[in-house]
Amino acid sequence: MAKMTLEELRKLREKKQNEIQKRDIEGKDARIIVGMGTCGIAAGAKPVLDTFLEVLEEKKIDNVSVTQTGCMGLCYVEPTIEVIVPGMPDVIYGNVDVETARMIVEQHIIAKQLVTDHLFDRPAADIIKKDGGK
């Protein structure tokens, strides 16, 4: 792969946009929020975010919102992520490693089933008022 120019990037973007419009949208309005505080980083939140992008790219799902937030108050089960899919309860998953991240895309985002082994409720009470975990 040669060093890409901004112009080449623009062309890739246009190509992708056309593809999105053609495809029936699978991950529409789904959101993944990765806890990227000091605790999250130390526990490996960065490779987890990478895996989400990688698996979504692999499954050709372009429209899932992937964002980051600070600590959600569950430092003991980092990396933590929040997943919001319309028609499903908003949940926080904990102890998410790269394998779990793959499972969350396949099972939660695509098959609409909770990954119950990694379910860790909502943000802790003292955090939720301040930033709502978002």
Added chain:
Amino acid sequence: MHICIDDYLLDIVQNSFEAGSSLVELTFAETGTKLSCEIRDNGKGMNAEIQRRVLDPFYSDGEKHKKRKVGLGLPFLNQACEACEGTFALQSEVGIGTTVSFSFNLNHIDTPPMGNVVSTFLVLLSHPLCKELVIERSLKTEKGGETYMLRKSELEAVLGPFETSGILSLLRQYLASQEEELEQYREKTHLDVHRRNTSPSRKQEM
């Protein structure tokens, strides 16, 4: 403690975003033996008293998390730099901004691995509070080297907002292609490949 150098970097650049900076400039310069890094922001800055206290892991301004008694980002970095004959410096002025500079001696046995620079830049560029971020990344030796610049506003003008998985994947592809030039130079000049962008498996560490 963090595992890789890029984890320390990610952690402290976030401070600049959270300090309300409209511009953050990051220099990430590597030679064969040394990594020098500087983060300059125009955020709210810190007074002398706070500057004195931020290296204490048991100090936090409590603004983000009301009851929290620890603040580990800067203390972690300071400790890691000290452990491997690196340097650490903090300059700040209220209302003007803050500059953090640090370096790692890449030949020191206690220097952490570099980590994944591409992922770190991706996470920083797409941080929700990042307004403008300019990154200058270089690898230079006496014989020459490679450099690239990244500017958030420029990239966003091409891609649109960094929010969805498809756009982030494109951005990652772009960043990887920039970083690859550096890696090719590294291989060509037979620089220590031990420090390349390989992040140890988290499982091994735990």
